[in-house]
Amino acid sequence: MASAPPAQALPLLYNDLVPLNVEQHSNFKLRAYDKAPHLVGVHAVPLTVDEFAQCQRFLPIVFSSGAEPVPLALMGLNEGVSTLVDTEGTLRRDDGYVPAYIRRYPWMLVRLRPDSEELSLCFDPKSELIGEYEDGQPLIENGEATQITKDLLAFCEQFEQAAARTAEFVKELKEADLFMDGELSIQVPDVEQPFVYRGFQMVNEEKLRELRGDQLRKWNQNGLLPLLHAHLFSLQGMREIFFAQRQMGLGPAPAFQIS
Secondary structure, rough: OOOOOOOOOOOOOOOOOOOOOOOOOOEEEEEOOOEEEOOOOOOOOOHHHHHHHHOOOOOOOEEEEEOOEEEEEOOOOOOOOOOOOOOOOOOOOOOOOOOHHHHHEEEEEEEEOOOOOOOOEEEEOOOOOOOOOOOOOOOOEOOOOOHHHHHHHHHHHHHHHHHHHHHHHHHHHHOOEEEEEEEEEEOOOOOOEEEEEEEEEEHHHHHHHOOOOOHHHHHHHOOHHHHHHHHHHOOOOHHHHHHHHHHOOOOOOOOOOOO
């Protein structure tokens, strides 16, 4: 029988993690849902490089601050504010992109033993999406994983592979010293002082334009260059999110600066 994952800081959205196993969860089902209350107040989630092309059309892509940057999809510019869902977790728009990190929840692959590379499929037991319900799709039948469980496992495996590619992408950017502190200043007609947003990183466009020779050819051939352009193009969407927040009556009060 699989044991619980080692105690550690839980990732964003997750309240707990337990491994799925045949004995304990033979009667568990996965419910269909049209609301995601776990997303209420979540303004940013991690993003993989595999998603940059799609995401940049709908959500800004920035990098977290600190020594180990992580790509983030922004759903709001202020802590606790999301333009993706309403206060009940209902999706506000059906023409946008929902990051894979969100679609993966409440599942995740976890290394149960520090001395092993094997990953086990775990889920958040506090999620209302999984449980011993009368309705829903069975996760286990006749002592074996159902097709839906196999599909979920495959999706989580693909996510882990994309996360590894993302880590290599960030490593290359760090080695090229391309990160810089980001700042967004937005002036609106009815407010004297601009709204200023900091606390994120972005690619230094000037340094990117200065790339020459072998490195530029390498990044063009391995597909890294289009990813950088997708990130830079997406930053225009930060203003759209700002005004979407104001239309919804969310975000900072007039003349309030975020730093």
